[in-house]
Amino acid sequence: MAKYLLLKHYRGAPAPVNDVPMDQWTPQEISAHVRYMNDFAARLEKTGEFVDGQALAPEGSWVRYDGEGRPPVTDGPFAETKDLIAGWMVIDVDSHERAVELAGELSAAPGAGGRPIHEWLEVRPFLTAHPTVTE
Amino acid sequence: MDEALTMDEALLRALTPRVLAILGRRGAGFAAAEDAVQDALVEAVRVWPDDPPRDPQGWLVTVAWRRFLDATRADTARRRREDRAEEEPPPGPAPSVDDTLQLYFLCAHPSLTPASAVALTLRAVGGLTTRQIAQAYVVPEATMAQRISRAKRTVSGVRFDRPGDVSTVLRVLYLAFNEGYSGDVDLAAEAIRLTRQLAAVIDHPEVAGLLSLMLLHHARRAARTAPDGSLVPLAEQDRSRWDTGLIAEGVGILQAALARDRLGEFQAQAAVAALHADAPRAEETDWTQIVEWYDELVRLTGSPVVRLNRAVAVGEADGPRAGLAELARLDDSLPRYAAVAAYLHERDGDAGTAAALYAEAALKASNLAERDHLTRQAARLNTRGGRRSGVEGGDA
Numbered sequence: 001m002a003k004y005l006l007l008k009h010y011r012g013a014p015a016p017v018n019d020v021p022m023d024q025w026t027p028q029e030i031s032a033h034v035r036y037m038n039d040f041a042a043r044l045e046k047t048g049e050f051v052d053g054q055a056l057a058p059e060g061s062w063v064r065y066d067g068e069g070r071p072p073v074t075d076g077p078f079a080e081t082k083d084l085i086a087g088w089m090v091i092d093v094d095s096h097e098r099a100v101e102l103a104g105e106l107s108a109a110p111g112a113g114g115r116p117i118h119e120w121l122e123v124r125p126f127l128t129a130h131p132t133v134t135e
Numbered sequence: 136m137d138e139a140l141t142m143d144e145a146l147l148r149a150l151t152p153r154v155l156a157i158l159g160r161r162g163a164g165f166a167a168a169e170d171a172v173q174d175a176l177v178e179a180v181r182v183w184p185d186d187p188p189r190d191p192q193g194w195l196v197t198v199a200w201r202r203f204l205d206a207t208r209a210d211t212a213r214r215r216r217e218d219r220a221e222e223e224p225p226p227g228p229a230p231s232v233d234d235t236l237q238l239y240f241l242c243a244h245p246s247l248t249p250a251s252a253v254a255l256t257l258r259a260v261g262g263l264t265t266r267q268i269a270q271a272y273v274v275p276e277a278t279m280a281q282r283i284s285r286a287k288r289t290v291s292g293v294r295f296d297r298p299g300d301v302s303t304v305l306r307v308l309y310l311a312f313n314e315g316y317s318g319d320v321d322l323a324a325e326a327i328r329l330t331r332q333l334a335a336v337i338d339h340p341e342v343a344g345l346l347s348l349m350l351l352h353h354a355r356r357a358a359r360t361a362p363d364g365s366l367v368p369l370a371e372q373d374r375s376r377w378d379t380g381l382i383a384e385g386v387g388i389l390q391a392a393l394a395r396d397r398l399g400e401f402q403a404q405a406a407v408a409a410l411h412a413d414a415p416r417a418e419e420t421d422w423t424q425i426v427e428w429y430d431e432l433v434r435l436t437g438s439p440v441v442r443l444n445r446a447v448a449v450g451e452a453d454g455p456r457a458g459l460a461e462l463a464r465l466d467d468s469l470p471r472y473a474a475v476a477a478y479l480h481e482r483d484g485d486a487g488t489a490a491a492l493y494a495e496a497a498l499k500a501s502n503l504a505e506r507d508h509l510t511r512q513a514a515r516l517n518t519r520g521g522r523r524s525g526v527e528g529g530d531a
Contacts, residue, residue, distance in 0.1 A: 001250040001272065048251075048282025051274050092274050094248050128502040 003051060003092050004099040006106060007122035010058050012083030017118035018111045025112050036109045044091060044102070055087035090126075099123055143183050146191055147176055148328070151262030154195045156234030163203050165241065166287040169259050171203035176262055235260075236336045240299025243307040244290045251286035252307045253314075257322075258283055261329055267320045301337065305345050305401065308333070312349050323353060343392035344402030350385035351408035354378040366508040370417040382412045403432045422452035443469055447478070455483035473499060474509055481516065490516035 022030065044050035062076040089106065093099050103121045111117035151172060158168035175198040179191075188194035242256040254272075257263045263271075269279035312326035330346045358372040367373075389405045406428045414420040429445035432438075442465055450458020458479045465472065477492035493513035500506035 003273075045277060046281055046285075048278050048280075048285055050278050092272070092278065094250060125501070127500070127506060129504070 001092050001094060003090060003126040005124045006089045006103050008086045010084035010086040013120040018115050020112035029112060029114060032110050040106055049091050049093050051090035051092050053089040056085055147179055148262035150192050150195055152235045152238050152260050154199055157196050158199055158203060166291055167203055171199045174202040175199035239304045239333055241290055241293060243304040244293055245303055246289050247286050249310055251282055253310050254283050255286040256307050261325055271320045271322050301339055305341060309345060340392040340395050340397045341399040341401050343388050344399055344405050347385045347389040348401050348405040348408055350381045351405060351412055354381035366504045400432060400435045403428050422448055426452050439469055443475055447475055450479045455479045486516045
């Protein structure tokens, strides 16, 4: 088994096929989209492949260390940041092929007109913490 | 966790397959019996510390059977069927060693995915709780519970009494062993326990070979990681920290197995491990014999990963040029190909090529400890003599 991150971007990913912003969907279309995502996660729980799923607020701040005894420096948000993560799902699956298959299904979530969004999702393998015991 | 509870847990795990077999003999189906035994184990962990039973196995059988009846009744009621559960269990024959063996075969059944087979084996044969297995594999408990119940459904049609293929069981145990440990369960130690238990009920040279391989690798565990968690390669390990007791046991088991002249891949791998264990210092390793064992492994498995390891051994036995020549015959997309190439080029005196290859290998590593190790190797070569080269634009 291996864990994969399915990463969804607010921006930074190539444009989806059904490229209509969510605020221009009908409320029913939004509900259908949310239901699809929930059903997808529930199905993965049943197959024993679900690990985690989270959504992120689009705005955050940048923080860095500023020396001993000083409070951290905060900055941003930076409007020019090219890549913005919208959320993720973590899955634990038998193969890379399975991870790609599931990402494909997730990308088929319905958008405007009830048609699949075909959005680009990034599939990233986790680095495991430990090497195998045998050398 | 206090000592008494730890001892109880060891006892509980050892009793698990026997209790499961007794329920099976009384007519309970595998899936329902396994659920009932798991419930009894959880109950035992709760109750035993304050109220230890005089007859632990009898206690577990009684509680598990009660749970089985309760579940069957609830099920029956739900289906509005007549309650057919027997109040008094039929005595049934006592479980034999064959019951334990059948349990191993069932949990490693070829219809299961490797991950499901490992999870089911750890629970039904090993007596680990779903929570412990979930922690070891870093997934939510609900996910692991689903994985296990799906696995049980998958094997529900398999008859309990059909002999299986021991090689599938060995692969499952080897997978569990290679997980090492995370969380509070030491899966390597657990895999060794389950392999010992298997070796006690079946006489098979490859079971002995796997047990020997596990013991020989486990013997080096303390030396394999530095205090900061970084990897220590075999050649640099402090050999005084190897567990000589485990090594002696592993070598003894291997010699007895090899004497039967039915070589298999686990015996051959154990032989390589034994030759490493036999060298007081890395320079005294008998690489010529190790190459011969890799020849056997190539013959037995044809695996490209084995050929890659063989190239390393050839590099040690006949010099880095010979190793590089072997490497050139292999597919460069193999995992760890770049790491092996880096090592052989460094030994051949080409630090520049080696540093670039180590950096490339680090990008392709599939785990953190290995990636950090390879990055450190590249950094070591790039900063020799206090000079810095590479990303920071140094003068090397």
